[in-house]
Amino acid sequence: MTIELRSLKKIYANGEEVLTEISATIETGQFYILVGASGSGKSTILNAIAGFIPINSGKVLINGHDMTNKKPADRHLAMVFQNYALIPNLTVAENIVFGLSARHVPKNIQQEKLRSALTLVGLVEQQAKYPRFLSGGQRQRVSLARALVSDADIILMDEPLSNLDAKLRAEMRKEIRAIQQKLGLTVVYVTHDQTEAMTMGDQIMLLNNGKIEQIGRPLDLYNAPATTFVADFFGNPAINLLRVRLAHQTLCLDNGYPLCQLSVVDDQTEQVTILGIRPENIQVTLETVTNGGGLSGTVEQIEPLGDGTNLVVVLDSKERLRIKVHQQLGLAVSDSVMIRLNLNNMLFFDQNGTRMLLPNLVESVG
Numbered sequence: 001m002t003i004e005l006r007s008l009k010k011i012y013a014n015g016e017e018v019l020t021e022i023s024a025t026i027e028t029g030q031f032y033i034l035v036g037a038s039g040s041g042k043s044t045i046l047n048a049i050a051g052f053i054p055i056n057s058g059k060v061l062i063n064g065h066d067m068t069n070k071k072p073a074d075r076h077l078a079m080v081f082q083n084y085a086l087i088p089n090l091t092v093a094e095n096i097v098f099g100l101s102a103r104h105v106p107k108n109i110q111q112e113k114l115r116s117a118l119t120l121v122g123l124v125e126q127q128a129k130y131p132r133f134l135s136g137g138q139r140q141r142v143s144l145a146r147a148l149v150s151d152a153d154i155i156l157m158d159e160p161l162s163n164l165d166a167k168l169r170a171e172m173r174k175e176i177r178a179i180q181q182k183l184g185l186t187v188v189y190v191t192h193d194q195t196e197a198m199t200m201g202d203q204i205m206l207l208n209n210g211k212i213e214q215i216g217r218p219l220d221l222y223n224a225p226a227t228t229f230v231a232d233f234f235g236n237p238a239i240n241l242l243r244v245r246l247a248h249q250t251l252c253l254d255n256g257y258p259l260c261q262l263s264v265v266d267d268q269t270e271q272v273t274i275l276g277i278r279p280e281n282i283q284v285t286l287e288t289v290t291n292g293g294g295l296s297g298t299v300e301q302i303e304p305l306g307d308g309t310n311l312v313v314v315l316d317s318k319e320r321l322r323i324k325v326h327q328q329l330g331l332a333v334s335d336s337v338m339i340r341l342n343l344n345n346m347l348f349f350d351q352n353g354t355r356m357l358l359p360n361l362v363e364s365v366g
């Protein structure tokens, strides 16, 4: 079951254009994530796929068929919501088969589907309970089971885990992904959570104010972001984006403070105005144990994580750098440290925030 979105545009009555030129192909069996900040248009796209809202222009195709003007019921999709949407006076089992009963599916088939869905989501023991006696995670499982028995090939999920605590959310991510892979379902999944997007998605669409910022596989978005917006969206702590210029083969901060030497064989490099470097690509050592080289700075903040440490270091140039190391550090605020930037992992952007590929850029540490 493929979904094709062709140039979707949505304007609400107040004249606000909330979707602009949304085009994408969601392949069969893909776990497709729509991610972005609140108000970026994720739910609007999901609702347009489901047929809950009309769009102003563009097309929604499902398996090659134009569904743009079809009713939700004719699109053969199932939906899982953030608030579970369970019926309080029906038991778990009754909630799960509710749609099947409404469609007069024979009782024995209902029971068969119910059994297999309960097993898949791990709720066999809870089937006679009412929703109010279930935990948040169990309620979301009922909601998922209800979508599974509908036999829809495509399941749309709108922030299904956002009411759960962090630990349960992490467990449910794995469970949903495992069920999706086992059944080969096509899932379109809305979240504002970058970790959920990274860990669950086969493909991610990152939205920015109703427009597509980038579509790609999770690690491609992380390693090769098209723009500073994408670079900044993924990663915790966020990537360091520094205003820089290149002068006489030296990459300098805007204020002239030299970062490193770069051998340049390309005029294009003159356009580099923003350097992106991720916190994990910066090494930090105590000033006293270093044997020269690198940049010096002062520790401003330390956040011990147990399995690592997050730091903020202020360079002598007054620039702040977020740094993440994978060990516990014996450092304190105000300590002097040396910093080394891992040049292989630098990203360069032009003044519009568009990433530049500089094939001829050669590092030459002086």
Ligand SMILES: Nc1ncnc2c1ncn2[C@@H]1O[C@H](COP(=O)(O)OP(=O)(O)OP(=O)(O)O)[C@@H](O)[C@H]1O
Pocket: 012, 013, 014, 016, 018, 036, 037, 038, 039, 040, 041, 042, 043, 044, 045, 192
């Ligand atoms: N019925 C409506 N009438 C007018 N504007 C609306 C309506 N529904 C949504 N919007 C606007 O459309 C934009 C996109 O909303 P949407 O719900 O798709 O965003 P979202 O990315 O899903 O956000 P969230 O994560 O907060 O749910 C927002 O600016 C919102 O205010």
